Amino acid sequence: MGKILVVNNDIDTMDLLKSWFERKNFEVKYTSDADEVPDLVKQFYPDVVLVDVLQSKAAEQLKSDRLTKQIPVILMTGYTTSKQVI
C-alpha cells in the first residue's frame, strides 16, 4: 500500500485529501508544520510527499538531507502563474 505525506496550510484541504487518497487505498499522514516534516518522513517512510508552496521550506529540507532526498516531492499551489510561485 502506497504511503503519502501531505504538508499543507489548510486543515480542511488536508482532511479532504486524506479521505480522497484513503478511498484510493493509500495510507495518508498530514501536518501543517513544516518543521515536523523531516522527523515525520523518517518515521513514516512515505512514497511521495505533497507540499503546499507556502510550506516549500519542507521540500528544501527533504531535498538537502541525504537520507530523504530520494523521496519524490510534489509541490501544490493555488497560484496561477509561475511568477507568483517563484
Added chain:
Amino acid sequence: MSNKLNSSFESFNYFEALFKNTHQNTVLLMDAEGIIKEINTAFTKRFGYHDEDIIGEHLRVLFTEEDRSKNLPEKEISNVLHHGQCNDNNYLVHKNKTITWVSGETILVKNHDGKISLLKIIQDIQLQKISENSMFLLNDFNENILHSIEDVVIVLDEEMKIIKINKDISELFKSSKRNIDLLNFVEIIKPYDIKDDLLNKIQQAFKTGKGFLSKEMEIATKAGEKRIFDISCRLLDDKTKILLVGHDITIQRFSERQREDIIGFVAHELRNPLANILLCNELMNETIKENDFKAVEDLLTRSKNNVMRLNKMIAELYDATKIGSGNMQLETSEFTFEDMVKEAIDTIEVLHPDYTIIVKGRADISVHGDRYRLIQVVTNYLSNGIKYSKGSNQVELNLNHDNNNITVAVKDRGLGISPDQLPHIFNRFFRAEKTKNLEGVGLGLYLCRQIINAHHGKVWAESEEGVGSTFYFSIPIEWHND
C-alpha cells in the same frame, strides 16, 4: 613765452568750461591729501552736494561707512599718487544718504607750478550693477529651482565630468570626495550601475548625438538597496554636454509589485476553499455510488463550511477595500459595553464549543459606538486567540476601564509572535510566518484597527514567542461621532 602762457591759459579755460559744464560726467577736484577743492554741476545734480556742503571736506565723506572702515578712500588716493591714475568701482553716498554704484577714474594732474591736484571722473554704472545683480539673482533662482527638483539632475561634459548636480552626491552614492565639482561620473556610478547600462547609454548618446527618453534602469544606492530610475538624457551646447534627469520610480514600481503580490495571494487564498469544495464534490460522487450516505452528509457539511469560508473572505476583502479607501461608515447607537462583549463571546462559543472563554473584569458602562463593528472586533480577537493557541483550550478576556477609556485584552497561550513581526500584525495582508496555515486572508486585524480608529481608540499587542500573545483595544467612553 607769452604764447605758451597764453595757450596754457586758454587750455585751462577750456578745461574749466568742460569741467564746470559737462552734464555727462560728474567730476571733482581734490588736492594731494584728498581734500575736495571743486565740484561740477553734474556732480551736484547727481549727488546733491553744493559747493558749501562739500568743498574743504575729505573724499571720505562720499564713501560708505563700510568702505571707510576699509580705508578705501585713502587707498585710492595713495594709488593715484603712486601710479598717476587709478580706476575703482564702489558706492558713493548721495547727500540724502542713498548710495549709488559708480565707476571712477582718478587722474593726477600737475600744475605748471608743480602743484598736485587729483581729478576724479565718476561714471554712474548703477544700471549696469542692477542688471548684474538681477543676473546673479536669476542664476540663484535657477539654482534654487534645480535644487528643489525631486529628480536627480546631472550635467556632464564629454569626459564624463560632473559640471552640475542638484543632489548631494554623497546622499546618493558613496563618494569619499566632498567636493563634487568636476568629479568623474564614471568613477562614481560604476559600482552602482548594474550591468553598466547607464554608462553605455551615455557614451552612445555622445557618439550618435542623440539623447534618450525614459530608460528604466536599476541603480543601487550606497545603502545597498536597488532603486529604479526613469532616466532621460539630452544633449546640450552643440552636443558637448549631456543633461541627465533621473526620476526615482522605486516606490511606484514597488507598489505595483505589491499589488500583484496581493492579488496573487488573495487568488491563492480563495482557491483553497474552492479546491476543497471541488474535492468534496468528487468524493461525494464516489460515496453516493457506494451508498455511503453518512459520508455524503459529512462531505456536504465540509462543503458548506468552505462556502462559508469563501463568503467570509470576500466579506473581509470587501470591507477592507471600503475601509481602506476611507469609506468607513459607523452606524452608531447607545449600548452597554459589557452586553456587546457578551454577544461576541456567545457567537464564538457556538462556533468553538471545545474552547472556554474566561472573562475577567467588568464594563457595565453605556457607550456610544457601532455595536456591530465592535462585536466584529471582539470576535476577531477571540477567534484569533483560539486559532493561534496550540494545546490550550482557554482564552482569557479582560475588561478594564477608567474614567475615560474602556480597554479589552484578549490573552492566548499560543505560538506568540516574534518581536520583528509584532509591529506589523495590524497591517493589511499581514500574517505571521508560523501562522500561515490558518484561514483568512490576513485582513482581520487590519479591519479591527480601522474600526477602532474610527471610534477614536487604539489597538496594540504584546507577545512572547512560545508563551502567548495579548491583543488589546481601547476606546474612549465619551466619544462623539463627527
